[in-house]
Amino acid sequence: xxxxxxxxxxxxxxxxxxxxxxxxxxxxxxxxxxxxxxxxxxxxxxxxxxxxxxxxxxxxxxxxxxxxxxxxxxxxxxxxxxxxxxxxxxxxxxxxxxxxxxxxxxxxxxxxxxxxxxxxxxxxxxxxxxxxxxxxxxxxxxxxxxxxxxxxxxxxxxxxxxxxxxxxxxxxxxxxxxxxxxxxxxxxxxxxxxxxxxxxxxxxxxxxxxxxxxxxxxxxxxxxxxxxxxxx
Amino acid sequence: xxxxxxxxxxxxxxxxxxxxxxxxxxxxxxxxxxxxxxxxxxxxxxxxxxxxxxxxxxxxxxxxxxxxxxxxxxxxxxxxxxxxxxxxxxxxxxxxxxxxxxxxxxxxxxxxxxxxxxxxxxxxxxxxxxxxxxxxxxxxxxxxxxxxxxxxxxxxxxxxxxxxxxxxxxxxxxxxxxxxxxxxxxxxxxxxxxxxxxxxxxxxxxxxxxxxxxxxxxxxxxxxxxxxx
Amino acid sequence: xxxxxxxxxxxxxxxxxxxxxxxxxxxxxxxxxxxxxxxxxxxxxxxxxxxxxxxxxxxxxxxxxxxxxxxxxxxxxxxxxxxxxxxxxxxxxxxxxxxxxxxxxxxxxxxxxxxxxxxxxxxxxxxxxxxxxxxxxxxxxxxxxxxxxxxxxxxxxxxxxxxxxxxxxxxxxxxxxxxxxxxxxxxxxxxxxxxxxxxxxxxxxxxxxxxxxxxxxxxxxxxxxxxxxxxxxxxxxxxxxxxxxxxxxx
Numbered sequence: 019x020x021x022x023x024x025x026x027x028x029x030x031x032x033x034x035x036x037x038x039x040x041x042x043x044x045x046x047x048x049x050x051x052x053x054x055x056x057x058x059x060x061x062x063x064x065x066x067x068x069x070x071x072x073x074x075x076x077x078x079x080x081x082x083x084x085x086x087x088x089x090x091x092x093x094x095x096x097x098x099x100x101x102x103x104x105x106x107x108x109x110x111x112x113x114x115x116x117x118x119x120x121x122x123x124x125x126x127x128x129x130x131x132x133x134x135x136x137x138x139x140x141x142x143x144x145x146x147x148x149x150x151x152x153x154x155x156x157x158x159x160x161x162x163x164x165x166x167x168x169x170x171x172x173x174x175x176x177x178x179x180x181x182x183x184x185x186x187x188x189x190x191x192x193x194x195x196x197x198x199x200x201x202x203x204x205x206x207x208x209x210x211x212x213x214x215x216x217x218x219x220x221x222x223x224x225x226x227x228x229x230x231x232x233x234x235x236x237x238x239x240x241x242x243x244x245x246x247x248x249x250x
Numbered sequence: 251x252x253x254x255x256x257x258x259x260x261x262x263x264x265x266x267x268x269x270x271x272x273x274x275x276x277x278x279x280x281x282x283x284x285x286x287x288x289x290x291x292x293x294x295x296x297x298x299x300x301x302x303x304x305x306x307x308x309x310x311x312x313x314x315x316x317x318x319x320x321x322x323x324x325x326x327x328x329x330x331x332x333x334x335x336x337x338x339x340x341x342x343x344x345x346x347x348x349x350x351x352x353x354x355x356x357x358x359x360x361x362x363x364x365x366x367x368x369x370x371x372x373x374x375x376x377x378x379x380x381x382x383x384x385x386x387x388x389x390x391x392x393x394x395x396x397x398x399x400x401x402x403x404x405x406x407x408x409x410x411x412x413x414x415x416x417x418x419x420x421x422x423x424x425x426x427x428x429x430x431x432x433x434x435x436x437x438x439x440x441x442x443x444x445x446x447x448x449x450x451x452x453x454x455x456x457x458x459x460x461x462x463x464x465x466x467x468x469x470x471x472x473x474x475x476x477x478x479x
Numbered sequence: 480x481x482x483x484x485x486x487x488x489x490x491x492x493x494x495x496x497x498x499x500x501x502x503x504x505x506x507x508x509x510x511x512x513x514x515x516x517x518x519x520x521x522x523x524x525x526x527x528x529x530x531x532x533x534x535x536x537x538x539x540x541x542x543x544x545x546x547x548x549x550x551x552x553x554x555x556x557x558x559x560x561x562x563x564x565x566x567x568x569x570x571x572x573x574x575x576x577x578x579x580x581x582x583x584x585x586x587x588x589x590x591x592x593x594x595x596x597x598x599x600x601x602x603x604x605x606x607x608x609x610x611x612x613x614x615x616x617x618x619x620x621x622x623x624x625x626x627x628x629x630x631x632x633x634x635x636x637x638x639x640x641x642x643x644x645x646x647x648x649x650x651x652x653x654x655x656x657x658x659x660x661x662x663x664x665x666x667x668x669x670x671x672x673x674x675x676x677x678x679x680x681x682x683x684x685x686x687x688x689x690x691x692x693x694x695x696x697x698x699x700x701x702x703x704x705x706x707x708x709x710x711x712x713x714x715x716x717x718x719x720x721x722x723x724x725x726x727x728x729x
Contacts, residue, residue, distance in 0.1 A: 030388030069729035100587030118515035119595035384663035
């Protein structure tokens, strides 16, 4: 679903990602771990077509970036730590707008479905401004799912959420994952990642330092795996 | 790229010599103008520096286009150097224009289309550098600068055209129109065209030096960043 | 907006989707996306009215300040009306342009727009049209108020045409520049600094043409200024349209 070979990203003289290889099979849920400044957000921005690689090959959902960016966008859903929602519009209006931007057929029905999935059906007519952070995140996921993307990217989705909101988000993510989508999620929260993901990759010093499926990890503590990857 | 190429060194010397020669021609060789007196000599440099300013302007816009096509940061250095040089030379043009205007028309400033356009262009250049300063990422800085250059490219000629239209419809007392019909003797023509030639060479020399300086700066940046890694 | 959707019973739709491809996003039509952006901006503004009220109040304050600063007799005042109006519009315009882009940037919505499978130019045109619409609304409010305060009729077709043409050029360039300025910490001061020198041809032409119409000058006198305005609008809208992609890509 996602194939990355030799990805390099430079900002001026600084190289953030160096010779990065990355493969994700359809249906996998990859937790991308790593310290601050490792380049996780940069990497996700490249995968989401918002940023262009300095060098290397990137293919997402069967199309290459950056040249077939538009085709990729149609099959990609992105949730970042910013809500990407308009505060002065209601939840429903936000979704209607994005439905038009993604040219979705049967928008009304789809919007209802999505609101149902993220548990916001009863608050559809409220201004997003009035939503709590947790609700905004859930709506953001709804927005990202509207066009039924094959691939979803989550950048630190748990940022700023309290315990209750985080638990609700767990539920939504499990639902989303259960529908067979391919997911890459960056996270600081190892505990959460451990529960949700089927695979764990560690990004360190611009490269994937370690990668392991949950099965291969076995009894090994995720924290230990993570620390070893950073040290090694 | 560490030491100056021989050609550039020679060009430096040539440029200085040409400047000296041009100064001699303007100040001594050319006859004193009948109506305006000695201050008219400013005219040789005034036009020449304006000419250099225009060269810089065009180079900046062109370099902007090339950058957007090639995405090679070297062209950003070229564009920035061109703007810098143009900024300085238009400033000299304006100052010389004031020096000329004061004794002749008893005013420091004439709202002459060319002079006014030069002044507005200076403001555009200042805006250009403020834009650059506001952006940290070199790639984005280069991109934004190039886009701005592509906007001011057509805007400045339109500004000139608009002010000129303004002036023909509302003729102003100050006779800046006289400059257009300035009759030149043969010797004056020599001084005039030599100044244009000399300043073109000076432009190339300064441009080349500035670009070289810019690239050295980039190299220092690079070394500093890799040393701290 | 649900007029676009095909009305089928939900169960049937779900069945159909189970069998075949789900409602994927396809590359949106250019025009559809552009109109969506405009409608979204206007709908959001109608809710909060932050932008319009700020622009309007600011405009009236500027007009007021000019009144005291210039202290003119009625005769002279006639002559400067065009200048006062356009100065007001220019400053109020930058307020609107900045706020419009700031809304997108601060909540990350600009990314949201860029993630859609839509031509960037459609986003540019959408934002430019909404910015233009906001400027026109404020101008439409200022004109009658100015007319009332100074006992001069500003609601003339010629003048309205000039205001439209001038605002188009200003909004076209301003939208592109606001997309750049919004990344800077100094965005509020940077945008006017970037915009005003580039907008000089528009301002000159608009003031001269407005003044011409107000003084009932013959059309032959005004025509060159109108031509300049149209020329500027065409040139800069085209350039900005092409350059927007370069500004928003990374």
